[in-house]
Amino acid sequence: MALAAVPVLVNALCVIVLVRYGSADTSGVAFLLRSVAANPLIVATIIGLTVKGTGIKIPFIVLTMLDLLGQPTLLLGLLVAGAGLQWIWDGRSLATIAATSLLKLALLPAATALFCQLFRVDALSTAVAVLFSGLPTATAGYILARQMGGDAPLMANIITVQTALAIITLPILVVSVG
Numbered sequence: 001m002a003l004a005a006v007p008v009l010v011n012a013l014c015v016i017v018l019v020r021y022g023s024a025d026t027s028g029v030a031f032l033l034r035s036v037a038a039n040p041l042i043v044a045t046i047i048g049l050t051v052k053g054t055g056i057k058i059p060f061i062v063l064t065m066l067d068l069l070g071q072p073t074l075l076l077g078l079l080v081a082g083a084g085l086q087w088i089w090d091g092r093s094l095a096t097i098a099a100t101s102l103l104k105l106a107l108l109p110a111a112t113a114l115f116c117q118l119f120r121v122d123a124l125s126t127a128v129a130v131l132f133s134g135l136p137t138a139t140a141g142y143i144l145a146r147q148m149g150g151d152a153p154l155m156a157n158i159i160t161v162q163t164a165l166a167i168i169t170l171p172i173l174v175v176s177v178g
Contacts, residue, residue, distance in 0.1 A: 011041045022149035077139025086153045101162050105169045109134035127177040134173045136162035
């Protein structure tokens with residue numbers, strides 16, 4: 001259930017920030033509510049929770065088809081973000097990339113581990129939470145930034161750098177929580 005809440009919360013927050021600060025003409029509470037309600041990740045998560053909660057049985061062939069459609073999404077997301085990558089970084093974007101990478105890949109997992117200790121969470125759940133919090137930023141962030149007038153090239157750079165750094169940070173997290 002917690003994993004289902006994360007995409008809804010994060011995507012809702014991203015949409016709210018992009019509606020407020022993006023360059024697209026995105027004014028008004030009605031636009032904000034429509035944007036949150038129309039976000040495909042939020043809609044898919046709510047549909048999944050509804051299906052799971054009601055016990056509706058989905059035919060095997062439909063599940064297989066959806067699985068085949070969903071498998072390449074990470075790769076396609078990385079390709080799309082890579083297409084938006086710009087290797088020319090000014091001081092401001094370099095500082096932003098460094099700060100967001102430090103926060104996402106090091107400080108967030110450390111804070112997660114600390115909160116798990118404070119709330120006496122069992123070892124396996126702590127390990128899952130720490131590893132989950134240490135994953136690089138999702139590629140959907142680039143698509144959302146591009147769609148809603150955010151700084152898509154900066155987002156592409158952040159995703160690329162965090163994905164590359166995760167090759168180093170995730171094994172460290174695995175060892176530290178193992």
